[in-house]
Amino acid sequence: xxxxxxxxxxxxxxxxxxxxxxxxxxxxxxxxxxxxxxxxxxxxxxxxxxxxxxxxxxxxxxxxxxxxxxxxxxxxxxxxxxxxxxxxxxxxxxxxxxxxxxxxxxxxxxxxxxxxxxxxxxxxxxxxxxxxxxxxxxxxxxxxxxxxxxxxxxxxxxxxxxxxxxxxxxxxxxxxxxxxxxxxxxxxxxxxxxxxxxxxxxxxxxxxxxxxxxxxxxxxxxxxxxxxxxxxxxxxxxxxxxxxxxxxxxxxxxxxxxxxxxxxxxxxxxxxxxxxxxxxxxxxxxxxxxxxxxxxxxxxxxxxxxxxxxxxxxxxxxxxxxxxxxxxxxxxxxxxxxxxxxxxxxxxxxxxxxxxxxxxxxxxxxxxxxxxxxxxxxxxxxxxxxxxxxxxxxxxxxxxxxxx
Numbered sequence: 001x002x003x004x005x006x007x008x009x010x011x012x013x014x015x016x017x018x019x020x021x022x023x024x025x026x027x028x029x030x031x032x033x034x035x036x037x038x039x040x041x042x043x044x045x046x047x048x049x050x051x052x053x054x055x056x057x058x059x060x061x062x063x064x065x066x067x068x069x070x071x072x073x074x075x076x077x078x079x080x081x082x083x084x085x086x087x088x089x090x091x092x093x094x095x096x097x098x099x100x101x102x103x104x105x106x107x108x109x110x111x112x113x114x115x116x117x118x119x120x121x122x123x124x125x126x127x128x129x130x131x132x133x134x135x136x137x138x139x140x141x142x143x144x145x146x147x148x149x150x151x152x153x154x155x156x157x158x159x160x161x162x163x164x165x166x167x168x169x170x171x172x173x174x175x176x177x178x179x180x181x182x183x184x185x186x187x188x189x190x191x192x193x194x195x196x197x198x199x200x201x202x203x204x205x206x207x208x209x210x211x212x213x214x215x216x217x218x219x220x221x222x223x224x225x226x227x228x229x230x231x232x233x234x235x236x237x238x239x240x241x242x243x244x245x246x247x248x249x250x251x252x253x254x255x256x257x258x259x260x261x262x263x264x265x266x267x268x269x270x271x272x273x274x275x276x277x278x279x280x281x282x283x284x285x286x287x288x289x290x291x292x293x294x295x296x297x298x299x300x301x302x303x304x305x306x307x308x309x310x311x312x313x314x315x316x317x318x319x320x321x322x323x324x325x326x327x328x329x330x331x332x333x334x335x336x337x338x339x340x341x342x343x344x345x346x347x348x349x350x351x352x353x354x355x356x357x358x359x360x361x362x363x364x365x366x367x368x369x370x371x372x373x374x375x376x377x378x379x380x381x382x383x384x385x386x387x388x389x390x391x392x393x394x395x396x397x398x399x400x401x402x403x404x
Contacts, residue, residue, distance in 0.1 A: 006223055007038070007224050011220075014183060014342030025216060026218045031072065045108060047108070049069065088385060089352075093110045115216045150204070153298040173324065178339070184341045185212065213343075217347045239379070244400050265385075269307065270306040271397070288378050292332060304324065334359055
């Protein structure tokens, strides 16, 4: 099988844009990706549009894909709307890669776009995001995303000896990375002590340890077959998708031992990466760049373990040694992650791909992952989203491995 390659990336800055529609946000990202790829537009064979909450805010529940693609001035190709909570963008990317690797399409577009900020109505953003959780046995009973993650964090603190200072160190690292990213929602560094002293959200989490809910943004990538990439790349790296590992949450009976690590977004990540490593021939020691789902800081800490960067319980040591910061052994969330780059839900998964590809090209200046050596040659991405019932976990847990 010929691996698909990513030849174009585009991103509308993440933040608060009350005067822009999802069509306007997406158009910027789409055309930046098209120009970056060296295409004209009509060559795109199929488009996947990730968006979760347009219907919540505008009643535009259906026709989201043709609305977004049409406003970008494109037409004629199949246009597919996908959802999946925080993994919606990963779903779109997954489908675009499959479309190309099937041989049916030479060029595919994956775009994620979300508009969640409502001026003066912060509760509206939270209510929208809650619809990505199972209602009758979770969110309507008070088991919101933050509630679930804060309880998980406390359990893992007891299990591994983690501390709130460890979580603050993750947030401080990602805020430093985000301060170097002109397209990030939050571009201001903050100290560990200031993070610990900030307003409490749900112990042990303070506000800077949590990604914002009210964020707008869009991201897009162009995926092609190897032959098309060779014609258009002009010698510039066009990373190949060496493998994808996608799984869903498992039901585990309370009568058997549950071997999952105990955090919703990370419970199936080790299974997903097991598939990706097997299919790519890559192992954790090969990873030189990693993007993970850090809606709260403890998620990133646990990701070090489930991706295979370290043994269980050694996550804080890896973090405090600087191994996951810019210039470290395996920089993580180099664009600031969800904590700093921002988390416009359906756009986040595509943005992870955008950041990985740009890092692998090696032209990000002060934000380059390995500035004194060379661009990363092997990158990994972890993401998960959309909650099922309380026993079945997330609906989509994704692991992607990119290589040059």
